Amino acid sequence: MDLEIRHLRIVHAVAEAGSVTKAATRLGLAQPSLTAQLKRIERSLGGPLFERDRNGARPTPLGEMVLSRARVLLPAVRELQEDAVRFANTPVEIPGYRLGATHGPILGGLVERVTAAQPGVPVTTRTSWSAGELTSMVSAGRLDFVLLGTCGDSPPPPGESMSWSVVGADPVFVLLAEDHPLAGESQLDLSMLADECWTVAPGDGCFSDCFAAACARAGFVPMSIYETDVATCLHLVGVGKAVALCQATFQLTAGLVMMPLAGAPLRWRHLLGWHSESIAARVAPAVASYARASYADAVRRSARYSNWLETNPQFGTVP
DSSP: OOOOHHHHHHHHHHHHHSSHHHHHHHHTOOHHHHHHHHHHHHHHHTSOSEEEETTEEEEOHHHHHHHHHHHHHHHHHHHHHHHHHHHHTOTTSOSOEEEEEOSSSSHHHHHHHHHHHSTTSOEEEEEOSOHHHHHHHHHTTSOSEEEEEEETTOOOOOOTTEEEEEEEEEEEEEEEETTSTTTTSSOBOGGGGTTOOEEEOOOSSSHHHHHHHHHHHTTOOOOOEEEOOHHHHHHHHHTTSOBEEEETTOOOOTTEEEEOBTTOOSEEEEEEEEETTSGGGGGHHHHHHHHHHHHHHHHHHOHHHHHHHTTOTTSEEOO
C-alpha cells in the first residue's frame, strides 16, 4: 500500500485524540474501520505507530518520527489546497506576486500599484545587491519578477527561460557636497573629477567596468574607491571626502547636490524580468506597465532630472 496524505491525517488524528475510538468519532468513521486502516498503515511503514491499551493510544518511537513529518506535510498540503482554490477563483490567474529587486526607485511604486489593482492578492518582496542571485531565484521559480539595472546596453544576468522588458533608461549623475567647488556648475565633464576619491555601493553587475572605461576615455584612472553601504556613501559625500555616481532619479538628502555629466558617458537601464514559462508570464504586460508608471513617478520627483530631460528626450520612460 502506498502512503497517502489521508493516511497521515489518520495517524495525526489518533495522536491528537489519544485513542482510536475518539479519533474515529472526530473523523466520522466507525471504530473497526479506523482500526483496520491504522493496521494497514502500520504494515506499510514497517511497524506499530501506537501502543494501545485501555488508557488510549501513545505514539511509539516510529510513530513519533512519522508524526514529526506529518506535522510539516499536512499544513503544507492545506496551504496548497487553499492557494489552488484562490488561484482558480482569481481573475488575474496568479496566486500572488513575489517581487525581487536590487536597490532602485521602482519597487515601492510597483508594490503600491499591484496591491491597488489586486487587493487581497498576496505580495511579497526581496531585495539584494546581487542581480545574479535574484535572476537565479526567478529562473528557479522562487520569485515571480525581478527589477534590476544594467549599465549601457549590457545584457542582464543569464537565467534559464528569462524574458526581459526595459522599464526606463537613465543617465548616471554625480553626487557632490553642496559646498563642493564644482557644485555651482550646470553640468560636469567627467574629467573635472579626476582628482576626486569615489564611493560606491556594492553590486555584482558590470558597472565597475563601465565606470573604469568611461574614466579612461576621460583621460584618468580613478583615485581611491570606497565600497560601502549607501548611508556611508552619502556621509562621505556630504563631508567632502568623496563623490559618488547615482541614478538620475535619486532623491536628494540635505547637504548634497546632483550634477549631470556632459554627454552622458554612463547610462543605466531599468529592467523587469520573469520566467517566460511561468504563470507570472500571464500578467507580465500589466506588471511592466505598473513598473513604468512607478518609474515615471520617480522621474517627476527629481526636478533636476526632469529639467535635464527637456533637452535630452532620448532618456526617460520607455513607451
